Amino acid sequence: MQQSAIFQDKSYLRHFWHPVCTVEELEKAKPSGVGPIAVKLLNEQIVVAKLPSGYVAMHDRCAHRSAKLSAGAVNGDSVQCPYHGWEYDAEGKCKFIPACPSAPIPSKAVVKKFDCAERYGLIWVRLDSSFESTSIPYFSGADNKKLRVVVQEPYWWDATAERRWENFTDFSHFAFVHPGTLFDPNNAAPPIVPMDRVNGQFRFVYETPPGMDVPDEAPIGTFSYTCTMPFAINLEVRKYTTDSIHVLFNVSCPVDDTRTKNFLIFGREKSDDSDHMHIAFNNLVFAEDQPVIESQWPAEISTDEVSVSTDKVSLQYRKWLRELDQASRQGRDAFREALLTPQIESGRAYPDATGTHQPPWTECVNR
Known part of the structure; x- marks a missing residue:
């Protein structure tokens, strides 16, 4: 092909x-x-x-x-x-x-x-504010006083931001890239989850398998994703082991055609342990992912890749990116409609799924 x-x-x-x-x-x-x-x-x-x-x-x-x-x-x-x-x-x-x-x-x-x-x-x-349709991505730990929040040092990958986004939201790779770190290798078949579009975000929930033999610092539990397009992922985890909240906010900066500068902020309710322990664990997970993602070629997502049903998250992501790309050529109104029109698969009720073309919050911006 x-x-x-x-x-x-x-x-x-x-x-x-x-x-x-x-x-x-x-x-x-x-x-x-x-x-x-x-x-x-x-x-x-x-x-x-x-x-x-x-x-x-x-x-x-x-x-x-x-x-x-x-x-x-x-x-x-x-x-x-x-x-x-x-x-x-x-x-x-x-x-x-x-x-x-x-x-x-x-x-x-x-x-x-x-x-x-x-x-x-x-x-x-x-770089371009002419459409006035986008907001700085959502981080659920920003105003949560119960969380201890840490901004890690940025990390650089020779990979596109699209590839990094798909890697972070790929349920199927956990068992093979992170066996014993994040996941049990015996849990290789993930569920297919409903995905909702609300206010320029993908929102979906993944119940990870309970009882896996992984380190205590591994944030395993109910995964609630709020992914602000195009490259930000807010993963809020209700941990099985402690019934506490652990948030990972990862966002990639598309530096150029082949390189990304990636940022991670994490927050946790149980904060009587060392920040460095969690930083070291996050870096270990990144080190497991990086060589695999940097090995993907071509660097850009290719049309000849073969997909299966459990690739739903990446397929829906690619679909929305294409819609945004095409809509941007048609102008501001088309772009706003493509970005902000709700599409609800899960049946969940979202108070902010109004269907209006307004960003979800007001920015304080130096223009």
């Missing part, structure tokens, strides 16, 4: 929010603690900084002689170029040219800016 990537053009992803760095990474980038820092999203080179007005993201290229602004500094309420000291405000407009301080500033002395916001200890960027 001839191989062909499902998505030839990923420009529709520019309408979504993506994490590009942690707050800690930004604070460590320069002695000032406010950046700037260089990041990359969907092949765009971006500079992120914290100005008095808030976090800002701009094209990482000075309009003067093309030096990277990320190699410069934050100077008051501006990002200053390292080459000739040109200063750009929060809107990306040059406000000062040291070489000719009294002359009019050229109208073209502007750097493209992007939507930027902080949430959950991560810095998020949206």
